[in-house]
Amino acid sequence: MTTQLSFPLVGNPGKSKGYRFRTSRNDRTRYCRDMYKAIKKLKGECPICEDITNLSYGTKSETLTINNQKINVTSKVYRCEDGKHFFYDPVDEENKFQDAYRKYRQINGLLQPEEIKEIRKKYGLSQRALARFLGWGEITIQRYESGAIQDNAHNIPLLLIKETSNFEKFYEKRKEQLDAKDIRKINKHLDEIKQLTLFSAFREGRKYEVNRSNLKLIRHLQSVGDYKYSIPIRTSEGELALAS
């Protein structure tokens, strides 16, 4: 059984912008080998033959080379059965590269785009502000969050600031790189993180260090009830039970 294909083989195949017969995405990436498995057959316009031909749509395992490392991916691809050649839907092709990049990051211990975004949001920073904070080019974070692979030299500081205490140390030194608005946002987010940490420490009966900034919150939590009787707290003078 065959089905007539409307998208993406309409228009002016071979010349239209929708078709790209790339053999390489950039100098870091190239194809090595492929194995094709057809899923369905259909009739449609082959952009290479520039004619209606017998096509099939299926999956192909490919090995891409990213930064000199071989990455196996399964991609979706069209095959012109008459001309015995392959062509890609640009969306499938883009997905293939994104899959390969994701795998590459995983293998190399690099943060995924959404993890970078999560770290940035944790401190209430814009992409631009985080880049400035880390001393990088203004669009660096934007590039990484949209799928470009980060250098390992950029991955390390991102991994470090994921930990709030590391971020705070860095923040003390980098404050002057940020404007007043960003500083206000960061302070607000850091306060919230501390409150949440303290709150869960209370709830789970874990020890928590008392200092000027959280003493007020501790008093408040004690006054509201549930936490009254199980609050072992550590101070500079040693362990102290504030519970009555």
Ligand SMILES: [Zn+2]
């Ligand atoms: Zn063809």
